[in-house]
Amino acid sequence: MDLAIVGISVLWLFLFGYIIIASIDFGAGFFSAYSELANTKHILHHIIQRYLSPVWEVTNVFLVFFFVGMVGFFPSAAFYYGTILLVPVSISNVLLAIRGSYYAFQTYGVKDSKIYTFLYGVAGLLIPASLSIVLTISEGGFVEMVDGNPVLLYEKLFFSPLTWSIVILSVVSVLYISATFLTAYADIAKDFDARRLLRKYALAWSGPTILSATLIIWQLRQHNFSHFEKIMDIWWIFALSGVFFVITVALLWMKKYYSLAFWSLIIQFSLAFFGYGISHYPYLLYPYLTIYDGFTNDAMATALIIAFIAGFALLIPSIWLLARLFLFNKSYVRGEKGKGGY
Amino acid sequence: MWEYDPVMFSRTLTGLTLAFHIIYATIGVGIPLMIAIAQWIGIKKNDEHYILLARRWTRGFVITVAVGVVTGTAIGLQLSLLWPNFMELAGHVISLPLFMETFAFFFEAIFLGIYLYTWDRFENQKKHMLLLIPVAIGASFSAFFITMVNAFMNTPEGFDIVNGALVNVDPIAAMFNPATPTKVAHVLTTAYMTSAFVLGSIAAFHLFRGRNHVYHKKSLYLMMKVGLIFSIATVIVGDFSGKFLAEYQPEKLAAAEWHFETEEKAPLMMFGWIDDNGEVQGAIEIPYALSILAHSDPTAEVTGLNEFPEDERPPLIVHYFFDLMVSIGIFLTLISLFYWFGIGRGWKIVEKKFFNFLLVLSGPLAIVAIEMGWFYAEFGRQPWILRGFMKTPEGATSAAYVDTMLFLFVGLYAVLGTASAIVLTKMFKNNPVEKELEEHALERGDR
Numbered sequence: 001m002d003l004a005i006v007g008i009s010v011l012w013l014f015l016f017g018y019i020i021i022a023s024i025d026f027g028a029g030f031f032s033a034y035s036e037l038a039n040t041k042h043i044l045h046h047i048i049q050r051y052l053s054p055v056w057e058v059t060n061v062f063l064v065f066f067f068v069g070m071v072g073f074f075p076s077a078a079f080y081y082g083t084i085l086l087v088p089v090s091i092s093n094v095l096l097a098i099r100g101s102y103y104a105f106q107t108y109g110v111k112d113s114k115i116y117t118f119l120y121g122v123a124g125l126l127i128p129a130s131l132s133i134v135l136t137i138s139e140g141g142f143v144e145m146v147d148g149n150p151v152l153l154y155e156k157l158f159f160s161p162l163t164w165s166i167v168i169l170s171v172v173s174v175l176y177i178s179a180t181f182l183t184a185y186a187d188i189a190k191d192f193d194a195r196r197l198l199r200k201y202a203l204a205w206s207g208p209t210i211l212s213a214t215l216i217i218w219q220l221r222q223h224n225f226s227h228f229e230k231i232m233d234i235w236w237i238f239a240l241s242g243v244f245f246v247i248t249v250a251l252l253w254m255k256k257y258y259s260l261a262f263w264s265l266i267i268q269f270s271l272a273f274f275g276y277g278i279s280h281y282p283y284l285l286y287p288y289l290t291i292y293d294g295f296t297n298d299a300m301a302t303a304l305i306i307a308f309i310a311g312f313a314l315l316i317p318s319i320w321l322l323a324r325l326f327l328f329n330k331s332y333v334r335g336e337k338g339k340g341g342y
Numbered sequence: 343m344w345e346y347d348p349v350m351f352s353r354t355l356t357g358l359t360l361a362f363h364i365i366y367a368t369i370g371v372g373i374p375l376m377i378a379i380a381q382w383i384g385i386k387k388n389d390e391h392y393i394l395l396a397r398r399w400t401r402g403f404v405i406t407v408a409v410g411v412v413t414g415t416a417i418g419l420q421l422s423l424l425w426p427n428f429m430e431l432a433g434h435v436i437s438l439p440l441f442m443e444t445f446a447f448f449f450e451a452i453f454l455g456i457y458l459y460t461w462d463r464f465e466n467q468k469k470h471m472l473l474l475i476p477v478a479i480g481a482s483f484s485a486f487f488i489t490m491v492n493a494f495m496n497t498p499e500g501f502d503i504v505n506g507a508l509v510n511v512d513p514i515a516a517m518f519n520p521a522t523p524t525k526v527a528h529v530l531t532t533a534y535m536t537s538a539f540v541l542g543s544i545a546a547f548h549l550f551r552g553r554n555h556v557y558h559k560k561s562l563y564l565m566m567k568v569g570l571i572f573s574i575a576t577v578i579v580g581d582f583s584g585k586f587l588a589e590y591q592p593e594k595l596a597a598a599e600w601h602f603e604t605e606e607k608a609p610l611m612m613f614g615w616i617d618d619n620g621e622v623q624g625a626i627e628i629p630y631a632l633s634i635l636a637h638s639d640p641t642a643e644v645t646g647l648n649e650f651p652e653d654e655r656p657p658l659i660v661h662y663f664f665d666l667m668v669s670i671g672i673f674l675t676l677i678s679l680f681y682w683f684g685i686g687r688g689w690k691i692v693e694k695k696f697f698n699f700l701l702v703l704s705g706p707l708a709i710v711a712i713e714m715g716w717f718y719a720e721f722g723r724q725p726w727i728l729r730g731f732m733k734t735p736e737g738a739t740s741a742a743y744v745d746t747m748l749f750l751f752v753g754l755y756a757v758l759g760t761a762s763a764i765v766l767t768k769m770f771k772n773n774p775v776e777k778e779l780e781e782h783a784l785e786r787g788d789r
């Protein structure tokens with residue numbers, strides 16, 4: 001295996017990590033804001049706070065890891081994407097900043113405020129929507145080269161159906177992932193009211209998720225036929241993903257094995273995500289940049305991979321500790337331990 | 343009307359984001375150490391006051407971390423968004439420390455999360471305190487790595503350019519470039535120093551307002567002592583930084599000193615202005631001091647600015663940045679020394695309102711010094727973004743709308759700055775020390 005593939009795989013893995021953890025976080029924020037309006041706050045608030053409080057900063061680092069790693073492994077990506085993404089990513093950036101800081105202000109600082117909760121909830125859906133634009137752009141057709149510099153075609157991007165399908169997928173899958181996770185979490189916490197409500201949300205968002213995903217594949221056929229063909233070459237990965245989707249929904253339907261349902265969802269998304277990644281290979285940006293022309297020199301690539309292995313060896317036990325203390329610790333989850341600990 | 347100039351807007355936006363981030367980042371680097379010191383003393387002396395200090399500082403710290411994290415994410419993204427050409431080149435050579443920095447963040451974030459939520463989960467306080475060590479290490483290492491990147495921009499090494507192509511890249515040599523030792527040491531010592539003075543000035547403020555609880559006195563005494571130690575270290579390392587500049591970036595030092603002609607026995611000029619004939623007026627002249635700063639020898643020759651081509655000279659305004667930073671450094675060292683002596687000798691003056699007021703100023707002054715130091719370092723590197731290889735305009739983006747983004751972020755920082763200040767004041771106003779001490783006493787009584 002060559003170094004470029006190692007590099008992109010590592011980054012793709014961390015991006016996947018970010019998407020899952022951040023989806024849980026964004027969705028939870030939205031549900032908690034929604035519950036304020038729907039007067040179900042007392043049911044959801046507690047469970048969401050317990051999960052989110054200790055991990056929000058870690059979520060952000062996953063994103064930072066991805067874009068810093070991208071510059072490291074593929075410096076040319078910094079040039080292409082850096083130039084074209086100025087506006088979309090700056091907007092995501094501002095939303096992330098507002099959401100992250102207000103989360104902290106509210107949890108650690110002042111009392112709840114309705115406006116903040118609302119902004120916080122809405123920002124949670126706008127962030128995935130605005131970040132998903134990057135995936136759309138990577139499909140090509142929205143960038144033009146002028147005097148050797150890439151230029152983003154805003155209007156074309158805005159009026160493309162592909163853009164909007166990807167936006168929709170990003171939003172509904174955030175809600176679906178989050179609701180499924182929180183259902184399982186509520187189950188462990190033995191918080192049955194919350195579980196009942198969240199299960200309903202999870203089922204409600206499952207259909208739109210699979211529909212919009214299918215819609216995107218169909219639209220790629222019009223937009224980027226060679227990518228569509230490559231997806232069809234590995235159709236079985238996507239089919240398998242679909243099987244796990246059915247398993248998750250079935251388990252939720254039967255009101256059984258909620259944790260298993262969540263793990264099945266993870267498998268479903270990872271198959272689809274890696275299937276998408278593999279079919280995108282070797283392009284970082286259709287048709288200008290592949291992982292090979294954009295790759296760094298061998299000395300840097302080797303150094304980065306060594307640093308990654310060393311760093312990972314340090315991280316795994318720490319993440320394990322965090323998960324053991326807060327995610328899988330039944331008495332913490334149920335709120336028996338460390339109440340208002342800090 | 344103004345013309346759209348992406349380079350100018352990119353520079354302004356970068357400078358703005360960094361100037362804002364650095365306040366929170368510096369505090370983020372230094373405060374974990376202060377918390378650890380307080381908690382450790384508290385455990386050792388079995389003194390509730392110090393434990394409560396650690397606890398209250400931690401609460402404030404979470405707020406500053408949050409703003410540090412979101413503005414740090416902003417600058418991380420902006421490096422690529424505003425300087426894509428620079429990052430493409432630099433990414434080949436200096437991305438290793440940037441990448442390692444993210445692991446430091448991970449480490450810090452994870453253990454901070456654990457530390458925050460486990461105050462009452464351990465029977466043994468010492469175990470809880472151990473969790474702070476990775477937080478402090480993570481924070482200091484993130485400063486360590488990012489400063490290496492900045493050092494590289496000043497003295498790039500670890501690669502060759504042959505016919506326009508990058509060859510012989512050596513990431514380790516790039517990390518340990520000549521600017522790294524002094525830069526990293528100076529950034530770390532100033533971060534600890536600043537955090538100590540910021541916390542000390544909060545205590546001084548309470549005393550100034552007449553709340554004479556021993557809790558505040560203990561806090562003030564501890565932080566002034568720590569501040570003194572690190573400000574002495576800062577001045578020493580600052581002196582080394584001067585020597586580094588004299589050898590590797592003489593134009594930066596010359597610009598800071600308005601030292602135009604190369605000469606021996608060079609004097610140090612403080613403040614003043616330049617008149618129409620290009621003569622320095624009204625400056626405080628300290629004979630031989632520049633030669634000493636640059637080479638530890640009062641008769642040594644110091645390179646003047648005129649040796650450099652006109653279009654490679656840094657802006658002369660850096661003189662004021664440098665002077666302010668140095669003056670503040672010396673002032674803070676002296677005042678904390680005086681306070682420490684005064685307490686030891688029982689001098690009445692250190693209890694006086696007026697003196698207390700000076701101590702209240704120490705925190706804000708330290709932050710001003712941090713800003714001035716960075717402005718000096720960054721403006722003093724101009725016109726280069728990568729000294730000797732790439733000029734700043736060549737590194738900048740060609741994209742449209744940089745001006746709009748600038749306004750967007752100005753708004754963001756205004757909101758974040760105000761909100762974090764309000765939250766911090768509310769948090770401590772609504773929960774005064776006395777009340778919390780009582781609650782803790784009650785809790786223990788109950789058990």
Ligand code: HDD
Nearest residue numbers: 525529532577580581583584668671672711712715716719
């Ligand atoms: C509390 C803050 C503070 C204080 C009191 C001082 N400094 Fe400083 N200084 C910094 C905060 C700082 C900084 C923010 O950390 C800088 C900016 C970039 C850097 O490397 O460190 C810096 C840069 C910096 C540089 C430029 C280094 C370079 O660009 O490579 C020099 C020569 C000095 N300092 C020297 C001094 C001296 C002689 C001081 C004596 C009192 C001093 N500093 C006090």
Ligand code: HEM
Nearest residue numbers: 353356357360361364488491492716720721724726727734
């Ligand atoms: C954190 C404290 C820092 C502050 C307050 C700061 C401040 C500034 C300022 C005021 C400018 C504008 C200079 C000008 O236009 O003349 C600037 C430019 C810049 N700085 Fe810094 N800086 C800091 C640290 C860093 C670090 C650690 C890096 C690199 C990793 C960095 C990279 C840059 C870049 C790329 C530019 C734009 C190019 C240029 O104008 O030189 N800065 N910064």
Ligand code: HEM
Nearest residue numbers: 060061366367370371407410411414415417418447485488
């Ligand atoms: C170009 C310069 C810089 C970049 C690109 C940068 C990047 C970042 C990023 C991405 C984060 C958020 C990490 C997270 O998600 O947890 C962050 C936070 C932080 N940065 Fe910066 N940073 C820069 C300058 C600096 C400097 C000069 C220092 C120290 C002297 C510093 C110290 C920190 C610390 C300690 C944090 C953690 C937040 C906290 O504890 O307050 N950074 N930075």
